[in-house]
Structures are given as structure tokens and as C-alpha cells.
Amino acid sequence: MTDAPLEHKVRGVDHAAFPTFDPAATVRFYRDVLGFPVVHSICAAGWGPEDHPDFIHFFFDIGNDDRIAFFYYFGLERQHEQARGDAYAGFGPEVPEFFVRSRHLAIHVDDQDDLLEYRRRLDASSWPVEMQIQHETIESIYTHDPNGYMVEFTRAMRPVTPQEDLDANLTIDALLDVVGEPEPTFGKLLARKAELIVERAADWELAQERTRQQEQEPAQGVTS
Amino acid sequence: MTALYVLDVPENTGVAKVAAEDPEVTVGRVGPYFEITADGSIVVDRRATGCRHAVWYSCVAGIAGGRIVQHDKDALRVEPA
Known part of the structure; x- marks a missing residue:
């Protein structure tokens, strides 16, 4: 990781x-x-x-x-x-x-x-x-x-959004966790993915926001 | 408490909107996900969401404290574990 x-x-x-x-x-x-x-x-x-x-x-x-x-x-x-x-x-x-x-x-x-x-x-x-x-x-x-x-x-039908990439990665991490255990099911995947969402999704959004701000700051410096 | 997570993308907003119509249900956010919570059942009427087939059957990102007991052409129902 x-x-x-x-x-x-x-x-x-x-x-x-x-x-x-x-x-x-x-x-x-x-x-x-x-x-x-x-x-x-x-x-x-x-x-x-x-x-x-x-x-x-x-x-x-x-x-x-x-x-x-x-x-x-x-x-x-x-x-x-x-x-x-x-x-x-x-x-x-x-x-x-x-x-x-x-x-x-x-x-x-x-x-x-x-x-x-x-x-x-x-x-x-x-x-x-x-x-x-x-x-x-x-x-x-x-x-x-x-x-x-x-x-x-x-x-x-529309461009892929950044949160869909996050979601895909959480899905795959949850999938690897449940297929590593006996009798994987869709229900187990959704339960594991909920845990990963709670662990990571808020931090991901803050990191996205920080990146957006950093991208804007140099541009503002040029114009001021 | 049961939590249903739905990714906030344009196709899914109807799911959160319809879920929020139930006064027993709270719709909050965790990062880019809707966090739909309730002490009891969470029921979403498919026709009210306007979701097409493929969107409807892939709108659930995660379930905490409960399990899906119905997810068909009529409704999504999550019951507490």
C-alpha cells in the first residue's frame, strides 16, 4: 500500500x-x-x-x-x-x-x-x-x-468521475479480502466494502480537495 | 443501525433521494458516498428512483449492520442484521 x-x-x-x-x-x-x-x-x-x-x-x-x-x-x-x-x-x-x-x-x-x-x-x-x-x-x-x-x-455516456476510481479500488480490495476466506459471497463483499468506505472514503475526499487547491494556487500566484 | 452506502454519481442520486423520503431514514455522506442509515429497514422503490436496469442492480456500494433481503425490479430492502 x-x-x-x-x-x-x-x-x-x-x-x-x-x-x-x-x-x-x-x-x-x-x-x-x-x-x-x-x-x-x-x-x-x-x-x-x-x-x-x-x-x-x-x-x-x-x-x-x-x-x-x-x-x-x-x-x-x-x-x-x-x-x-x-x-x-x-x-x-x-x-x-x-x-x-x-x-x-x-x-x-x-x-x-x-x-x-x-x-x-x-x-x-x-x-x-x-x-x-x-x-x-x-x-x-x-x-x-x-x-x-x-x-x-x-x-x-459520460466521463468517468474520480470517485468511481476510488470505488473500483475499494471493490477490488474488498473482493481480495472475501475470496481469501472460505465461501465468498456478494453479501460478504458488500459488508467488507462498507468497512473500507468508512475507513478510507472521507480521507480520500479530503486528499482530492487538497490536490484541487494545490492546482489552483500556482495559477492564482501568476495573476496576483 | 443499518447503513447502505451508495456512490454519489449522477445515475445514483435517485436512490438516495427516494431513500430520504422515509422519515425513519437519514441520508448523510462519507467522502463521495451517500450513507443511508436507519434503525429499522431501509426500503427503496425502484420505479420512484427512475434507475434503469443496469444502474439499479449495481447501485449498492456497501452494507453495514444489515443485509439485503430484496433487490429486484420492485425494490431494494435492507434489514438490520
């Missing part, structure tokens, strides 16, 4: 990679429907081990110079027979739907106009929007790409 925070030097997503068995539809979806430029590709004859198939690794720009990438392996059959799931993983009927949907990629857009522009592009395609939802502070549209991967587009 008292250690200086580690310097945060990373710069977003270089690429997130997924296998595909349908490169034609994948290119149609990302390049032709969504308009994501193809920005890189690798044509590789195997990759070291003798049983590694030849493959094409291809990349689409998802904004901010971040990329989504796919592997197409020549001659490789699908790796599962499940009806549910995606090109990477299949799920049997015993797996709840919320769990299947939990893993997804969310792509950021600036505002609602841009969100609705992507909605228009998807709705005119073979992969129309399946849901449009206003969450707590973001609004999102969802579809599944040709490989079954869930893709979300999302926009912030």
Missing part, C-alpha cells in the same frame, strides 16, 4: 489474436462490413514444429493503432463439435449462457453517432446487431462475428 505505484508504461492493445476457419467471412465482416483496414499479414510455412500447419496471420486496425488478428491454418479441421461457442472453444448444454457470453472484445467509439454508424453497418450485413444496451455508464451494441466471437461496440 505504501509503495510508490509502478510506472504505467503500456500503450493499449497491440493485438488480440483468434483462430478462424472461415477467412473469407472474417474479411467480409471486419474489412468490408465494418471498414477495418487490413494492416498487416504474415504468410508462414509452418512454425517450427513439423506438425505445425502453414498459416496466414492477418490483422485489422480497430482504431488507436490497436489491432485484432486472426490465424487461418491450412488443412486444419475444426477443433470441437459443439453447437455452442466459437471457433476457439465449444460449450455443451450444461454451460450457462451468461458464462458463454462472458468473454468478448469491446471496441471503443467516441459517441452515440459513431455507435449508431456501426449499428447501421452491421444491420445491413449478415451479422446484424443482437442487442443494444445502456449499461451503468456506457451504451453498447453486440453481435457475433463469423467465427462466433462476441464483439461489442461501446461509447461512454
Whole structure:
């Protein structure tokens, strides 16, 4: 807690990679429907081990110079027979739907106009929007790409406030405390978080106020 | 005494406002949180808050001295422990 925070030097997503068995539809979806430029590709004859198939690794720009990438392996059959799931993983009927949907990629857009522009592009395609939802502070549209991967587009409905960062950190500290004990529950988390709020929230607000005052003081000095 | 903590962000203000309408309930603050306290139950009517689904089900930051016995489309009810 008292250690200086580690310097945060990373710069977003270089690429997130997924296998595909349908490169034609994948290119149609990302390049032709969504308009994501193809920005890189690798044509590789195997990759070291003798049983590694030849493959094409291809990349689409998802904004901010971040990329989504796919592997197409020549001659490789699908790796599962499940009806549910995606090109990477299949799920049997015993797996709840919320769990299947939990893993997804969310792509950021600036505002609602841009969100609705992507909605228009998807709705005119073979992969129309399946849901449009206003969450707590973001609004999102969802579809599944040709490989079954869930893709979300999302926009912030307002900027994130500083107190939400405090709240997130108190949540995580409370979570670590309750998962460190037997039988963690949501009720136990809320009880532990209430303790952390009482311990820390008032001091946090005073520190915020002091920071605001310090930021204002030099400016006042210049003008006086 | 039961305390319900709700983060003070624009989406949540309706929760504190509706809770405060009960004369048995006191709404104070701890830092950026509303501290909603009562000797007995704290009941918040969802429709009166105007909260949409996602906001309603994530508005509780903490519970002290009590437990949630109802949190559904109709109401949030916290009973003393």
C-alpha cells in the first residue's frame, strides 16, 4: 500500500489474436462490413514444429493503432463439435449462457453517432446487431462475428468521475479480502466494502480537495 | 443501525433521494458516498428512483449492520442484521 505505484508504461492493445476457419467471412465482416483496414499479414510455412500447419496471420486496425488478428491454418479441421461457442472453444448444454457470453472484445467509439454508424453497418450485413444496451455508464451494441466471437461496440455516456476510481479500488480490495476466506459471497463483499468506505472514503475526499487547491494556487500566484 | 452506502454519481442520486423520503431514514455522506442509515429497514422503490436496469442492480456500494433481503425490479430492502 505504501509503495510508490509502478510506472504505467503500456500503450493499449497491440493485438488480440483468434483462430478462424472461415477467412473469407472474417474479411467480409471486419474489412468490408465494418471498414477495418487490413494492416498487416504474415504468410508462414509452418512454425517450427513439423506438425505445425502453414498459416496466414492477418490483422485489422480497430482504431488507436490497436489491432485484432486472426490465424487461418491450412488443412486444419475444426477443433470441437459443439453447437455452442466459437471457433476457439465449444460449450455443451450444461454451460450457462451468461458464462458463454462472458468473454468478448469491446471496441471503443467516441459517441452515440459513431455507435449508431456501426449499428447501421452491421444491420445491413449478415451479422446484424443482437442487442443494444445502456449499461451503468456506457451504451453498447453486440453481435457475433463469423467465427462466433462476441464483439461489442461501446461509447461512454459520460466521463468517468474520480470517485468511481476510488470505488473500483475499494471493490477490488474488498473482493481480495472475501475470496481469501472460505465461501465468498456478494453479501460478504458488500459488508467488507462498507468497512473500507468508512475507513478510507472521507480521507480520500479530503486528499482530492487538497490536490484541487494545490492546482489552483500556482495559477492564482501568476495573476496576483 | 443499518447503513447502505451508495456512490454519489449522477445515475445514483435517485436512490438516495427516494431513500430520504422515509422519515425513519437519514441520508448523510462519507467522502463521495451517500450513507443511508436507519434503525429499522431501509426500503427503496425502484420505479420512484427512475434507475434503469443496469444502474439499479449495481447501485449498492456497501452494507453495514444489515443485509439485503430484496433487490429486484420492485425494490431494494435492507434489514438490520
